[in-house]
Amino acid sequence: MAVGRGYRLAGAALLTVSPAARAQEAAPRATRTETPQDIVITGGRLRGSVIGDAAPVAVLDAQALKALGATRIDDILKLLKPLTTSNSGADPVFLLNGRRISGYGELRTLPPEAIERTEILPEQESARFGYPPTVRVTNFITKKHFRSITVEEGAGTTTDGGASTAALELGSTRLDDARRTSVTINYDRQDPLSGARRATVPDASNLFDLTGNVVGLGGGAIDPALDALAGRTVAAAAVPGDPAARGTLAGYVAGSPRVTDLAPYQSIASRDQLRVDGTRSVPIGKTVTASLNLTMEAQRGLGLAGLPTVVLRVPAGNPASPFAGDVLLYRYLPEAGLLRQRTQALSLHAGSTVQGSLKRWIWTVTGSYDRARTTATVDRGIATDAIQTAIDAGADPFQPFAAQAVADRLVSRSRTVVQTLVGKATMVGPLLALPAGDAQMTLTGDFARSTSGGVSTDAAAALLDLRRVTKSGSVALDLPIASASRGVLDAIGSLSANASLGVSAVSDYGSLASRNLGLIWTPVAPVQLTVSTSVSQTAPDIALLTNPVVVVPNAPFFDFVTGTSGLVSVTAGGNPALGPERRQVDTAGVAWKPIKGKELRFNLDYIVTRIDGQIGYLQAVTVALQSAFPDRFVRDAAGQLTSVDVRPVNLTRSRERKIQGKVSLWTMIGPEPKPPATPAAKDAPPPPPKPRPSLYSFVTVTARIDDRLLPQPGQPTLDLLDGESITGNGGRARYEAQGSLGGSYGPVQGGIFGMWQASTRIRSMIAASDLRFSARTFLALYSTIDAEKLTKERWAKSLSFQLQVNNILNDRIAVRDRNVATPYRFQPAFLDPYGRIVKLSVRKLF
Numbered sequence: 001m002a003v004g005r006g007y008r009l010a011g012a013a014l015l016t017v018s019p020a021a022r023a024q025e026a027a028p029r030a031t032r033t034e035t036p037q038d039i040v041i042t043g044g045r046l047r048g049s050v051i052g053d054a055a056p057v058a059v060l061d062a063q064a065l066k067a068l069g070a071t072r073i074d075d076i077l078k079l080l081k082p083l084t085t086s087n088s089g090a091d092p093v094f095l096l097n098g099r100r101i102s103g104y105g106e107l108r109t110l111p112p113e114a115i116e117r118t119e120i121l122p123e124q125e126s127a128r129f130g131y132p133p134t135v136r137v138t139n140f141i142t143k144k145h146f147r148s149i150t151v152e153e154g155a156g157t158t159t160d161g162g163a164s165t166a167a168l169e170l171g172s173t174r175l176d177d178a179r180r181t182s183v184t185i186n187y188d189r190q191d192p193l194s195g196a197r198r199a200t201v202p203d204a205s206n207l208f209d210l211t212g213n214v215v216g217l218g219g220g221a222i223d224p225a226l227d228a229l230a231g232r233t234v235a236a237a238a239v240p241g242d243p244a245a246r247g248t249l250a251g252y253v254a255g256s257p258r259v260t261d262l263a264p265y266q267s268i269a270s271r272d273q274l275r276v277d278g279t280r281s282v283p284i285g286k287t288v289t290a291s292l293n294l295t296m297e298a299q300r301g302l303g304l305a306g307l308p309t310v311v312l313r314v315p316a317g318n319p320a321s322p323f324a325g326d327v328l329l330y331r332y333l334p335e336a337g338l339l340r341q342r343t344q345a346l347s348l349h350a351g352s353t354v355q356g357s358l359k360r361w362i363w364t365v366t367g368s369y370d371r372a373r374t375t376a377t378v379d380r381g382i383a384t385d386a387i388q389t390a391i392d393a394g395a396d397p398f399q400p401f402a403a404q405a406v407a408d409r410l411v412s413r414s415r416t417v418v419q420t421l422v423g424k425a426t427m428v429g430p431l432l433a434l435p436a437g438d439a440q441m442t443l444t445g446d447f448a449r450s451t452s453g454g455v456s457t458d459a460a461a462a463l464l465d466l467r468r469v470t471k472s473g474s475v476a477l478d479l480p481i482a483s484a485s486r487g488v489l490d491a492i493g494s495l496s497a498n499a500s501l502g503v504s505a506v507s508d509y510g511s512l513a514s515r516n517l518g519l520i521w522t523p524v525a526p527v528q529l530t531v532s533t534s535v536s537q538t539a540p541d542i543a544l545l546t547n548p549v550v551v552v553p554n555a556p557f558f559d560f561v562t563g564t565s566g567l568v569s570v571t572a573g574g575n576p577a578l579g580p581e582r583r584q585v586d587t588a589g590v591a592w593k594p595i596k597g598k599e600l601r602f603n604l605d606y607i608v609t610r611i612d613g614q615i616g617y618l619q620a621v622t623v624a625l626q627s628a629f630p631d632r633f634v635r636d637a638a639g640q641l642t643s644v645d646v647r648p649v650n651l652t653r654s655r656e657r658k659i660q661g662k663v664s665l666w667t668m669i670g671p672e673p674k675p676p677a678t679p680a681a682k683d684a685p686p687p688p689p690k691p692r693p694s695l696y697s698f699v700t701v702t703a704r705i706d707d708r709l710l711p712q713p714g715q716p717t718l719d720l721l722d723g724e725s726i727t728g729n730g731g732r733a734r735y736e737a738q739g740s741l742g743g744s745y746g747p748v749q750g751g752i753f754g755m756w757q758a759s760t761r762i763r764s765m766i767a768a769s770d771l772r773f774s775a776r777t778f779l780a781l782y783s784t785i786d787a788e789k790l791t792k793e794r795w796a797k798s799l800s801f802q803l804q805v806n807n808i809l810n811d812r813i814a815v816r817d818r819n820v821a822t823p824y825r826f827q828p829a830f831l832d833p834y835g836r837i838v839k840l841s842v843r844k845l846f
Helices: 021-022 064-069 075-080 123-129 224-230 385-392 541-545 623-628
Strands: 056-061 093-096 115-121 137-142 145-158 165-176 180-191 211-217 235-239 271-284 288-304 310-313 327-332 340-358 359-380 409-434 437-456 463-482 494-506 510-524 527-538 550-559 562-570 581-592 600-617 633-635 639-643 649-668 694-710 735-745 748-757 760-762 772-773 776-786 799-806 837-845
Touching: 056 064, 056 327, 056 649, 064 115, 064 694, 064 735, 064 748, 075 748, 093 123, 115 211, 123 137, 123 437, 123 463, 123 494, 123 510, 271 340, 271 385, 310 359, 310 385, 359 541, 359 550, 409 463, 409 541, 437 494, 463 541, 550 623, 550 639, 633 735
Parallel strands: 093 137, 562 639
Antiparallel strands: 056 115, 115 137, 145 165, 145 837, 165 180, 180 271, 211 235, 211 327, 271 288, 288 340, 310 327, 340 359, 359 409, 409 437, 437 463, 463 494, 494 510, 510 527, 527 581, 550 562, 581 600, 600 649, 633 639, 649 694, 694 735, 735 748, 748 776, 760 772, 776 799, 799 837
């Protein structure tokens, strides 16, 4: 579950150096064409570094980042995901030059060439910067001086066809020590993906058809005379395509319903997105800096949801009916037009940071305002009262209906506006001097006000309004106990403890507390042991409470109770009855850096996570979940599933135990280059050495020991590793791995990002519901070619080409039941509609 956008503050050694002193450090001017060099620390702490007592998960310099082959911070973070994701599965928080920032938008638009070093710190370090102890900290350190204008254009498509993309980005960045200016305009377009572009088999159990299928009332025979003519019971039959045969029983003797492929009438929505982002940071005096970030993002989409459906009762006396009794007619209505889904969203963000120092204390004040407006229009079908009345009066039910008869469309409309105002103050500094070092304290205070209002035509109450005020405060301590470098209890190495306590007062939820305790022990230099326990209580995001209720028709769903697939109506939106979530994470780990001066690190952690009141989505119609939440699944008189409510709910309790191992490696390959034979001219910087090839690898492997969920009190506990599921897309994989492998050689930089998960199973007594899900291997290529290293032409300077390939193997999960059949809902094209995606782009820096 994603954790908020918090970001943490500086390390102990940094506290002793004022911003003014750091500004006086001598450093060569960096330009966009500078060749990155290995970082050599000759003493003291690198500008902006926040590495403290706990060993970092990874440290990458400029050349290591370039070797990733990514040209955006977003893509770099995707490749570093195996290292930045916390033990609890939370996304990282960010620092810029060792300081908190108002939000991710302040660094998102920086070109990777402007980054000098990246530090990834473990969860134990997060409290130092005023963040929850369940997230990792990623610190980006920029070059002191950098200027560039960036133009990037790209296009992509799926190799199976459809969903083409186009992108254009224009950006300008200027760094001058504490002064920072960046402006970026980005446009992305993705075409819709038509269902006709993917190979799918229609649902044979779906009775709706373009011409129609007739069914006997209550699932019985259509007409005894038809049974006699066919020599068997006929409960469902296709309406003959020949109009002349529709009035005779002989036209229905075949006795089997016709199946219509709905794929040509469906699509995954298109997407148009425009984002404008600007950031300005300036010094105020000698010890204070301030920044302002403004962002606008607009998005719209259009998708097709199939054809309207009708179930009409055809009376025995209707002139067009040959049957002795009433029957039901299941029809699609192409004459009514396609069902469409339209969405529009507009997000505005303003964030500001003011930070400075007071003696040895560093203080930061951040504030932000966000406004998000979302509108949705979903066609659900047409009103059938007028049509049914006409049929009762003798109208032909098998002929296309007149335009005026199908003009009354059923449309769900929703509009929601969420506004959030946040302010946060943080102070970090030495509390007192201890023999093993300074005890550091972090104080934080927060205020947040959120409002959410919306209108929905499907909601019981048309107006959905909620206001929330959150006031919180926390204190964190880092206490050095033993220090090998200071000779304090050096027989046991180095030992420190950290603790934090926080309380939040949330409207309608009262006081919610959080706490964290941890120990960091380094018995010998290359080995570090850590233990920690953290408990946090959080209120649900306001959007989860107030998102407008929307009903989407014709959604494919698998019913584990009956072992059948079908098209159902899905209700989505917010749930105002959600309660808070309590999460406890206990961790014990060991970190090993075997070679001094080399970026090779190993981490092994044992993690136990317990969540009370976990917020989840019920997307599996299993016997256990239907028993626990019977009101979420609606069936007709024949027991067939007709609608599913997937709005979020609180699950009573979950508990997971797992072992997680991480490896990070970055190294240069080959001998170090010799110094230039001709000395440089006086006062001129020496020419950069010829870059050497490099190799990097980041791998995370997870082995789950136990994963159990209690959905409701009094219900059986579900073993998610042994056949149970709440998502319906397989159980929880016992083994998972993700990582990146690559490097640089000459003009080429790049690598492979991969994810693998073991096979899973959802068990059932019904053969058609006993499903096995295959293992999956996802590989993605990120690569960059520097044109200026291939030719000395002027046009090639700072020009690069990028190739990205997602899902290189075009691998999709294969699903089979006990009869070795694939249910309609689990066809590969439904599980992963896009498959392999190829993107090409060209980028120029000026």
